[in-house]
Amino acid sequence: MRKVTLIVNPTAGRGRTARLVEVLQRAQGPDCEVLVTRAPGEARELAGSRRDDTDRVVVAVGGDGTVHEVGGALVGAEAIFGVLPAGSGNDFAKMLAEPPPPESAAEYFASAEVRRCDAGEIRIRHADGRSTQRYFINGVGIGFEAVVADAASRARWLGGSARYIVSAVRRLLTYRAPDAVLRFDGREVAGPLFLVAVGNGRCAGGHFYLTPEAAIDDGLFDICFTTTRSIPRLLRRLPAALRGRHLAFDDIELERSQAMQLQCPDGCMIHADGELLARNAVEVEVDILPGALRLAG
Structure with a gap:
């Protein structure tokens, strides 16, 4: 034993x-x-x-x-x-x-029973010149998702997942996506990146299944992102994300990769596993660490 x-x-x-x-x-x-x-x-x-x-x-x-x-x-x-x-x-x-x-x-x-589980590593260069590194388990959120995670962490007057949902609706009406460049597997996506969710697990914020097909033992991240800025469109997609059905919309994409990089000259917020890592990140690198954890259960 x-x-x-x-x-x-x-x-x-x-x-x-x-x-x-x-x-x-x-x-x-x-x-x-x-x-x-x-x-x-x-x-x-x-x-x-x-x-x-x-x-x-x-x-x-x-x-x-x-x-x-x-x-x-x-x-x-x-x-x-x-x-x-x-x-x-x-x-x-x-x-x-x-x-x-x-x-x-x-x-x-x-x-x-013990099995192998993937983990992730994130490296951040902040606007003030600092560089930080952290391991994560479930996922990373960049842009709007990090803004919501930060707001939810302070909404202690709300219980459970309600604080994430209320925070998402409130911030959606005022958030403005910064211009950024996302790179993975030779592909480049440039523009106002509203949200980038890097999932080892499927769920974020208690009920948002942003990467609904992710697996913790496949050696890959699921990367969900969108460049849309239309608030009416985003309001329609928010309920779908609660059920993992937002990928049916053609302005929301999901790809799989072992690594990704992001540049955001004006700075963006980042969380990992719901913990705020940066308020003003200008460069981000994320890598999968296949089988890096021995996991029970």
């Missing part, structure tokens, strides 16, 4: 995850530890300190932000990655098997 580390973000799910701590602690055995984070970034540190343990499953207990930290720390690691969803959106968890009840989590992850 494997050892199990449950890393719990007590603020996920508007604080609902905090109520899981006692349940998890009561169910833990001698080969299970429950670690509760106290600050942003701590989940990444805790997971990183256990990345070389081949017989350990490190489980993110929380939302996509917790998945981002724990999974990112385990890219290329010996330790196994697991997810017990307890957040508002739980986008990456939609790609996984049905999660166990909290009281059975330790037992489940100790013996769950």
Whole structure:
């Protein structure tokens, strides 16, 4: 049996995850530890300190932000990655098997089937000259999607996926797409890129299936993008994106690739797994890392 580390973000799910701590602690055995984070970034540190343990499953207990930290720390690691969803959106968890009840989590992850899962790497050059790098698990959003993710993270007065939907409608009426150049597989798309969604998983923002056919083990990203600026058109496409049917519109495209680059001289916003990485990025490079995670479940 494997050892199990449950890393719990007590603020996920508007604080609902905090109520899981006692349940998890009561169910833990001698080969299970429950670690509760106290600050942003701590989940990444805790997971990183256990990345070389081949017989350990490190489980993110929380939302996509917790998945981002724990999974990112385990890219290329010996330790196994697991997810017990307890957040508002739980986008990456939609790609996984049905999660166990909290009281059975330790037992489940100790013996769950392990498979290989892709991850991604993003490198950003910011308008102020800084360069940053980050691993991600579920996906990257550039432009409008990042603006919505940022707005939703501050709309704490709304619960669950409602904050993403309300934020999307509000920002849609005022957002202006910057001119950018998107490149992948020898193709170049130039113009006002309203949205670029790079999906390892299928869902973003809790309910938006922007890359509805993505797979986490095919060695490819699904890249959804549009250059349309018509607000009436975009308002009609928004409900379709909730069901993954927006690709039926001829002004929305989806391609698959192992890498993409984007240049945006005027700067754009970027998120990865719902976490804001840049407010004013001018150059972006994204690469797939095939099979970079050992995944339980």
